[in-house]
Amino acid sequence: MKPLLVVGSYLSPYVRKVLVCLEAKGIPYEVDHFAPFFGDDRFSRLSPLRRIPVLVDGDLELTDSSVICEYLDELKPEPALYPREIRSRARARWLEEFADTRMGDVLIWRYFNHIAIKPAVWGEKGDRALTEKTLTEEVPTVLDYLESEAPADGFKFSALSLADIAPACFFRTVAFVRFQIDSARWPKTAGWMSRTLATSPFQKLARIEDAIVRIPPREQRAALIALGAPVSNETYATTSPRRGVIPI
Template sequence: MITLHGVMLSPFVRKTMLCLAVKELDYQHITAIPGQFDEDFQQISPLRKIPALVDGDFAIADSSVIAEYLDDRYDGPALLPTTAEQRAQARWLMNFAGDALASVALDIIYFQRVLQPLLYSQTTDEARVQKAIEQQMPPLLDYLEQVAPATGLLFAQLSVADISLASIFISLGQAQYQVDEQRWPQLHAYLQRLNEQPLIIEQMAKEQAFVASWG
């Protein structure tokens, strides 16, 4: 039995849940909130980060590593495309989303507007957010505008690259940030198509129910 540890609203936990859904795998989800881990959690996630996944006697952390493990370990719909070139491009975009994009979108905008007031009861540093929006986000979105497909998804079917990007932009939406349709029209349209994917709609319904249960 697969067990996923992490809090559902984390974009990286969201990414892993979507990967599990693509692979059509059943799993148990155990809520693990940063700062509230027990001692056993470090055994499965040495850096005490989420998500962490346990599959029988095997445990692994990091959403990108988990995605590739699931694709290697289990049959079913693939998370990575077919050709070597496409697989390399998918891995690059997965890492771009989790590194360069996340360092601004999550570490600044999402943290300041969502986590800072919600978890730490501290005021948002809106000046820092605006600087990130005006100076740091545009070059990242300019690049994504170039690689976003004019129609459909990045590859023939929903891939880990699509999922990685969708997971970040969902969190940005929760932080009241939307991609400017006039400035980045192709990226905006691509993200709209991602949000219309049945698995992503289902995931968002789960998250809404989770938030409601906190109420």
């Protein structure tokens, strides 16, 4: 099987979702690693919203992590990453949507963006008042909701599924800026997420992520190659960043 191409950064929670699915299913892949802002003109055609991840499978080009994960689950059904039973399957999709929309907004755009992306990509200072407000007001509402959904042990729907993977992907990215779930206040969520992050797909990716997270974006590709990560020969990246399509 020719490796699929994943376009996007190893450090993105949405890209991680796709990579975890590929790893769990044992589907061969290569990664064109770059933050979305560095995409060239060809990237704008590949990803009309200039967002990552993109999956390229021959002449099929897909954007949006949920669309891609569903495609992968249909492409190689075992192990299933959405529950088979339709009510659980619908709930898993909801938890995935909650993670992508709400956790993306709170943890990535109103927190991680101001601590990591603005300085590293744009050379700008982040809004510290906003990150403080996010931590004290918004993050607890996210964690309260997850606590109401968290399983006391194991995974949300017995086997590992997108209901576990999607939220864990966001906590992994904010762990880069030292965010940790307060296990005294949200014990079930802390346990659920640490069990999910301890699974082998997450662990394998963590070794790669740890090797690049503290080095400048422009040096990360070379570091990945040195590490033996499955980096594509071709890239949709260029050297200077540009603003995205959707204002954030």
